[in-house]
Amino acid sequence: MPHRSPFPDVEIPDLPLHELVLAGAADRGDALALVDGAGPDGLRVTYAQLDTAVRRLAAGLAEWGLRKGDVLALFSPNTVAFPIVLYAASMCGATVTTVNSLYTVDEITAQLRDCGARVLVTVSPFLDRAAPAADAAGVDEVLVCDRAEGRRSILELMASTAPEPRVPIDPASDVVVLPYSSGTTGRAKGVMLTHRNIVANLVQTHSAVRLGPGETTVAVLPFFHMYGLTTLLNHPLHLGATVVVLPRFDLERFLAVIQEHRVTRASVAPPIVLALAKNPLVDRYDLSSLRTVLSAAAPLDQELAEAAARRVGCPVVQGYGMTELSPCSHVVPDHDEATPPGTVGKLVANTECRVVDPATGEDTDGVGELWIRGPQVMRGYLGRPEETDALVDRDGWLHTGDVGRVDDRGNFFVVDRLKELIKYKGYQVPPAELEAVLLSHPGIADAAVIGTAVDGEEVPKAFVVRSRDAADLDAGAVLAFVAERVAPHKKVRAVEFVDSIPKSAAGKILRRELRERERARTAG
Template sequence: MNDQGLGGWLARRRLRSPDKAALLHGEDGRLTYKELADATERAAAVLASQGVSRGDRVAYLGENSPGFIIALFATVQLGAVFVPINTRLAPPEVAHILRDSAASLLVHDVEFDERLAAVAAEHALPPSLPTTDGDGRPGFPSLMRDAAPGLPGVRVAPADPAAIVYTSGTTGRPKGAILTHQNLTFVSLNCIIDYDVTSHDVALMISPLFHVASLGMGALPVLLQGGTLVLEKGFEPGAALRQIQRHRVTMLSGVPTTYMMMADHPDWATTDLSSLDKLTCGGSAVPTRILTAYEERGLAFAQGYGMTETAPGGTSVPPAMSREKQGSVGLPQFFLDVRVADEDGRTLPAGEVGEVQVSGPNVFAGYLNLPEATAAAFTADGWFRSGDLGYVDADGYLFISGRSKDMIISGGENIYPAEVENLLADVPGVAAAAVIGVPDDRWGEVPWAVVTVAPGAAVDTTTVAAFLDGKLARYKIPKRVVVVDELPRTASGKVLKAELRERFAA
């Protein structure tokens, strides 16, 4: 087999566990590893018939489904690059990703036809292929029926690009992080080792697979080990609890908000959770109330820290240490090194705050089309600069003490203020704007906009929301707009966001 990347995984699984359930979906949907491998190879033949070849980018816009997994593995089998798109993005954001990635084909769920029509009204779309048949359009299912299984025979190396995942940009535009086959393989191995993933695991995928955390630290490790994925199209706490009980789910990944919503659901106390033994959580620290609610059911979290550029593994706190090291994001994952360094690259001793830097085989290859940003992201000796501030304790556990990039994390979604501020500058009447994160009991943080307005202008939350609707994903739209006489600034004119947070986020 020439494929040393992800594309060979399912063929190898077909040999080892052909009749094992790989995917469970819908009411009674089930695909074994043999069926999944065969379907993926047929899908690769379909993509090739659409002109996809080595190095091409295949974009995917859709919810969690077998189609997502099949399209991913079919793409990489051809040596092409998979580009998942966040389904919550507004048409201009989708257009930017399609244009920036130079996608040669767009695979999509028909539920997003209206969104894509809005994109097409302003921008040229690449050829598209729906994941289902309908409206006279042949989709993947009908095309795959006429295709024969068999690996394409394309030589794929570990260093070849496998996916481009877009991360919100610090300067306004999302950047495409290039993840190689090696990156995604090693993040999977790190999760298998740190979370003890086995072939007996049944993982409920409540987080969307277009997020690199759900894909790289949830779906891929389970498939590599020959476990079973239960695919949920969207998250609803009651449905998630029912699926845990029905399928005897052993593994669950989410963000604090999803775990909170499950614990607050009326069915929480009566749902059989005895099968669960792996809960992983990222995005932000788990509140004590939620830790307690799950501990009362005999459950503990493995919490962690990472970013798109690390595919996204970084550190993890073993469940047994979740109380003793509460507030920490954990130890470096197995095949990974993490250091805290000063501005000169000197590793700092325990307790001293510096920049968190990462080195290892799951660190990305760079940003697409952005050589200067790529160069700036690495130190002279090759460590990735996270931009986050932190320190390690005497036991080597990492604590995050600040985000130097001002990133906001709302319900597990990353929001970079610059992206929102660039659009706020176009709101009629807004003279200047700064976006900050404000604590929120449900979402962890939500964005607020602090603005100054032109003389005689009237600007409020409603007018800003109406202006931004359709231009930004709704979770990025400020939940409140505060008008001030002037923004605090440094002598050079930079807005002092720390002062704004102290004033409004206290």
């Protein structure tokens, strides 16, 4: 029997993303929308200025030639320009594919080719990667958000006197954001999120999350990730809150921003919770303005959450979701005073969840795989119908690959996962991608990658079979080889040389056997 959200269903506005988020922007006038938090005198953008900037950039992009259905790639750290580009492209009817700011040239090129991006918007410090990737992928032009010699800036496009575009958009079918996710396994795939997917997820959370004018959040999670994009941009800007933007995580600056701007809400990942719980810097700052710290993107140890809550003086709670869910399906409600330890919360409005026994495919009252259904479920993977069908069944249930349970009050707990995806500090690391990199080394005959625990953090570990003529290949050489070819969060952190990789009769790597071997080794 499916579990339903305890919150009443809400009506999903039939609006494009930019219209919903900016609906009240002009009327909010001088209320602060965005603040550059990198320094004490950072740029401040009011809601009226945000509204004007989006409309002017949309006009400039349309004059440039951006049309409905085109793909604009946004490769940038967190900046106040990021939402302006996002919503301007939305006004043009284009799709924005967000690119991981840590990606290498090869990884950027692969994404640009896969989605057929026409234009790439970046920042000048990223041009050393953006320019060669754009050239290799055949992108029409690289624009910058700041200034760079020989490159047009979005500031020039915003000076356009052309009328703002009036583009017919079907919120139910038109894709507005195309982040890349590995789903439950394999290489990264473009996740097609429609206007309706994201708009639905915004209004679904209203009953549980009390955020609005007068509140301030600190945006330290990357906007290229759906967790950051929705929780730290779309949601607070839609509700009239102030977003203090940080380009990267630096604990001292993060704490200073909370103190200086009287931040009321922080959305983070477990490594930041760890810092809040243990780093002595925390005691030097006044964090009394904080009302809630939300952790997501990876499982959070309950003892760690409680330790951090004691240090910062407010609840540290969890949420649950995935990119394919736009991204939220569960959250601990702000007003829930009887939250049990370790829960990821209750289902958001308009959402159903089944707990399914993986062995029988039947619903269970115990522990099972979580299946989610609701308007936030993605349209599908770009150009990969078979992989879409493998994740979302014909009845609309998205099979998360995560194992959990639910108590009699509708609180869900994620206890394990079926999927083999490694989560390193909240980032997705697909084993198959690392295995492909390893196998490109001439001295490696075979390889497999699993997640293993090192100092309480899950990290990628490679099991490597040397080629016959590579007896002198050592772990350092393997680590360096992979590090040169992937983003920092994907690096292999440990190597073990083995005689063979366990595989099924069909040739599938039996990672379960490697994990069991690893657990036995660490236990011994």
